[in-house]
Amino acid sequence: MRSALSKSTIYILLAIGAVFMLLPFVWMLSTSLKAPNEVMAMPPVWIPSELNWDNFTEALAVAPFDRYFVNSLIVTVISTIGELVTTILAAYAFSRINFFGKNIIFAVLLGTMMVPGEVLLIPNFVTLSNLGWIDTYQALIVPWTASVFAIFLLRQFFLGVPKELSFAAKVDGCSEFRFLWYVMVPLAKPALITVALLKIINSWNAFLWPLIVTNSQELRTLPVGLSAFTTEAGIKYELLMAASTMVVVPMLILFFIMQKYIIAGVARSGLKG
Incomplete structure (x- = not known):
């Protein structure tokens, strides 16, 4: 009872x-x-x-949302692919390859997760400004092609794979990269899907960084484009909410379709409770 x-x-x-x-x-x-x-x-x-329903068509006419959509799509797809590549390579190195200072370097990386992202905005902006990347796709994509949390998540998954598999592969003459690509990556599919989905959602909804590093309308992403509904006369809330709905709905649909992979990836990587 x-x-x-x-x-x-x-x-x-x-x-x-x-x-x-x-x-x-x-x-x-x-x-x-x-x-x-x-x-x-x-x-x-x-x-x-x-x-x-005219609010939706009027919202689309206020700003070039087709261009904003293309920009968001480009940034999301390329940054997600970049993060998957760096995450797979780094996680495998920290979980399977022995090299000098591995544990210290990994501890330092984990320590960076405690630094608020806002603290890094100015240093990152200055670095990109010196490179001449402000108001370019590089500024929107390159700084976000690696994630310490994603590396940690995938490393935990790789540590759960029996070492006997790698021993057997080396006996058969398999190289480290071949073992990673043909054995570890297929086994880590749930964790990789989790990393990709989290990255897609975060990149699609990013507002502060694209607002800072873009000056021209041609490079604005969807969240930044919503500011077009704020005028000197006030905010047109009905149009703003119509545009926000169009921005949010694709991510909600993606999350509900793929949520079982997120749960499976987190559960199998050892991040429980």
């Missing part, structure tokens, strides 16, 4: 938490379909009296 009561309490608390998490998305979708006079109405209007 006590066990059933505790489980019921947990489920109720989780359900309440889920409702609070979903409220902003429900409000965003509701506002995207409202008329201007209903956006700031008091008491709040949750269900629009009339569905204004």
Whole structure:
């Protein structure tokens, strides 16, 4: 009886938490379909009296969102591929190859995770400015082609692979790279999918860094492009929410389709509880 009561309490608390998490998305979708006079109405209007689908077409006409979409897609795809390459190579080196100072270097890398990202904005901006990369695709992509967390996640997965596999491969004359590509990478598929999905979501939703390193409209990404709805006369919330919905929905669909791979990847890499 006590066990059933505790489980019921947990489920109720989780359900309440889920409702609070979903409220902003429900409000965003509701506002995207409202008329201007209903956006700031008091008491709040949750269900629009009339569905204004024209808000979406008007939002697309305010700014060149087709260009923003292409930029976001380019940055997301290339940075994700780059992170996967660096993560696979680094994780394999830290888990399978013995070299001088390996544990110290890995500890230093983990230590960098405790440094807030905002602290690194100015040094990174100065470095890219000296390279002449400001307002280029390089500035949007290159700094984000490696992730310490992704390396740590994949390293934990590689450590769980029996060493007998590598011994048997070396007996058969298999090189380190061939063993990595044909044995370790297929085995690490759940963890790699997890790394890729997390990277895609973070890159697609990135706002602060693209805002800082881009000056021209041609290089803006979707989150930065949402600022087009802020004018001197105020914010057009119904159009802003319509554009935000178009930005968020693809990532929500991707997450719900692939969430089982995220759970499997985290569970098998040893990051439990």
